[in-house]
Amino acid sequence: MGLIDRCEALRHTQRRVAAYALEESLGRLILSLLMKSNQNRDEPMPSAIEAARRAACAEPGQERRAATPERELGFLISDAARLLRTYTDQRAREIGTTRAQWAVLNRLERRQGMSQNELACVLDVQPITLARQIDRLCDDGLVERRPDPGDRRLKRLFLTPKAYPVLDSLSAVGGEIMGAALAGLDRAAIAALIRDLGVVKDNLKQRLHLDAADRTDLSSAKTKP
Known part of the structure; x- marks a missing residue:
């Protein structure tokens, strides 16, 4: 499938999603009006309307996909990872760094002398994205690029002495983050x-x-x- 075909398929999917959302919103509005009408007459809600109300209030597809431990675990891992990233970002900003720079420093502390491409592979980021992070850390005097002894064109990454007090602070903050997460x-x-x-x-x-x-x-x- 070419790029144009993929774009057209994406637009078709978006139109279907929008139509579904509009249909669901109208259905909920109608059910809401019916519920208010019943409440005004002080009559119990008919079972059919109650069933429809529950279906409308449910998440799309909920009635078709029962919750399973595997699905719940997948959502739980995703949510926990997202919240951990968000909280780490927040705490990193408080000490004047970023989660991405934090990750670079931690990886280099574990294994110094990696090339930029090797580090990008370990961190699962694009090399060009990592290059910007390395540039900032070099400007801050925390990381330095050294020529590879066997290939002068290749640069190896090393922490500077200035990086270790920063890592000590990051380690303390990391302990607080995980302490909160594992309480x-x-x-x-x-x-x-x-x-x-x-x-x-x-x-x-x-x-x-x-x-x-x-x-x-x-x-x-x-x-x-």
Whole structure:
């Protein structure tokens, strides 16, 4: 499917979503009027209208997809990660940095001497996006680029002595963030959570690797005469 076809398909989907939303809004308005009419007459609401009211107030598709532990866990992980990012952004701004710069400093503390492309792969960001972060950290005197001994064209990233007091402050703030996030969990529960989320992470990494291999094989098969 070409770019124009994809754009047209996207517009068609958007029109369908807008029509659905309008239909749902009108349905809720009509049901609201019916409910008010019933309440004014002090009569119990007919069961059919009550059922329709519940269906209208439910999330789209809720009546078709029952909640399962797997679905709930997926939503929970997504929400927890989003809230953790938001709170970390907030706390990082309070000490004059950003979550992205924080991540760069933490990764370099674990493994100094990475190239920019290697670090971008570890952080799962685009190299051009990371380049801007590195430029700022270099300007602040926290990171420096050094030539690779084996390839003078390649630059390696290292922390400067000035970075370590900053990392100490970030570590303290990070402890406060995770303390707030894990409040109410004892050490055994935290250890179990780390173990189980590690399994989830490994499963997804393996699945992504297998899917990438499948796509490569499929692409190779298509190009063969």
